[in-house]
Amino acid sequence: MPDTMHIIIKASGKGRSIAVTADNxxxxxxxxxxxxxxxxxxxxxGRVERVVPTMGAAFVNIGQAQNGFLPLDEMESFTKINQAASLASGQELIFQIKKDAKDQKGAFLTRDIALPGQYLIYMPLNRYVGVSKRIRDDHARQKLLETGKALCQDTFGLIMREASLLARTDMLYEELQELKALWNTMQKSAEYAKAPTVLHRESVLAGLLRDYAQRYSIRITCNDKVNRMPVPPTGIDWEQVSDVQLEAQWKAYHVDSSLEEALGRRVMLKNGGTLMIDEREALSTVDVNTASFVGDQQGDIALKQNLAACHDIARQIRLRNLSGIIIIDFVDMPDEVQRAQVIQRLESELSRERVKTVVHGFTSLGFLEMTRKRTGATLRDQLCAPCEKCHATGYRLERERLS
Ligand SMILES: [Zn+2]
Incomplete structure (x- = not known):
């Protein structure tokens, strides 16, 4: 039995709030x-505004305040086929946004389009065939690689996602046809559209269903009478309820208090310990603290505390949508075997979500280093604005202390 994921969608005049829950x-x-x-x-x-070979980049007008940033270096198999040199200002081309614009930086673009499905990632402009790193078994990888090559016939690129492991070939083929049709439609609309314009943007819900339908049995509750979901995919349990009923579910899952916790620094653990989480631009840190002072037998108690914290660490990283470098300061635990146990537990907790994370191991100073791929905005960026009073430092100057 797969785990159950319950998605609650609260619609209002301003838009929709989507709460994804599992394990209640x-x-x-x-x-x-x-x-x-x-x-x-x-x-x-987009329209190419400037090509700057010395920077190895081009700047592209995509209709935002800042021009998009396009590195001229793309994946080798893309460059070979598409001759990267031909880029010139004034050109109108289809680009894919890899990272949103943030602060003073424009959006990060690519010309090497990748369209994800449930089983496959279709790449119309390169010839690379690969297998998801989540699949570890060599035999399975080899088999999927062969399937991928057979589907591509060296005319496009493909990545076999984790879910392709359990899919029949006709299911893969069918999805491939859908992705190809989507790309054809995009190309046609690009011929008639006026740059800059957005050609295709996947809804949050469509992305969730695509990425989680294999791993979870999904249930959706929604109060949206106007914007019903396009077409509920088969096998998804879907109900539309009144505003009052929706509000009751929202409360039952403690959505608002969970958000409040995930926007703060301190997270209380079940066993009395705490996590202190600091989100910064360059890296985020998670500090694991035990409930009380621990004297002897520190090793075992530290291990227990660290193992117990893994679930909440993984959940907070996911809910806050932290990305980039994450440093975890576990309770001090120098034993290599115990460290390996903690890494294994953390990896297993992290594997429940769709965003890719890599646990790099303990540094020489005893911190656990990991990275998580950046996708969309953090929870904080979605819901908060920087504090004007303290310029987002969290401190204010006490003038009387100055002299
Ligand atoms: Zn402040």
């Missing part, structure tokens, strides 16, 4: 507003 807990949260949501993954028709 809030796991992910999205604010879905037509004008403010992430464009990561979207296809846009």
């Amino acid at each position: 807990k809030l796991m992910e949260y999205y604010v879905d507003k037509a004008d403010e949501s992430t464009l990561a993954g979207a296809l846009v028709l």
